């Protein structure tokens with residue numbers, strides 16, 4: 001039998017702003033969607049042929065960073081989300097009601113195999129709080145000056161060499177990337193729930209902001225260890241819409257604007273009082 005809670009939606013936090021690339025970004029696309037004549041290693045593009053940042057890439061990276069942050073990367077905390085000859089994907093997933101990571105990013109009730117080798121029965125569905133939208137390119141962020149050094153309208157080609165250590169022969173490989181300076185419109189929604197009469201308050205908003213801050217000190221997309229994918233969140237705006245907002249009973253909106261995440265942090269620590277008026 002699965003465990004069930006009483007869940008009420010209390011409201012929604014809408015975090016909007018821009019993602020600015022501080023270094024080139026490469027979010028790859030699967031080989032089966034490639035056409036003849038495409039590059040070796042293209043970036044993912046939207047229906048208009050412009051690069052974008054899939055919400056799933058952003059969410060996946062934030063989840064992974066928070067699993068490390070909450071010390072959930074150990075054989076007992078990890079399960080296989082995929083395990084076949086080609087690929088193994090291990091991630092944290094559990095059925096704990098109090099789990100901050102599953103509570104924000106979601107879990108799937110199921111039988112899983114833990115990395116430590118035993119069967120895990122996840123029998124409680126933690127409601128997912130976060131929704132991460134696809135982030136679309138802001139056209140004007142690609143300036144004429146930037147275009148002079150670019151190979152295509154929205155992207156550049158980088159050649160990477162892997163050197164053979166004995167013969168010193170190079171194995172050049174081309175990678176498409178979105179250039180530094182490009183900006184994307186982003187939006188993240190965080191649902192605020194009351195679960196068995198316990199209100200989330202700003203807890204999961206705080207978790208989300210910490211995940212964004214961790215991402216700034218990490219990287220998005222591929223080849224991060226070569227310097228790719230450094231991003232910064234700018235022009236940020238958080239709005240809290242409580243449940244009455246949607247039924248027109250009241251216009252209960254609380255909001256705050258800030259230029260960047262550093263304004264909310266004292267070093268690495270989130271200053272919770274700065275967002276407490278959003279509760």
Ligand SMILES: [Zn+2]
Pocket residue numbers: 092093094095096099100101102103
């Ligand atoms: Zn968990």
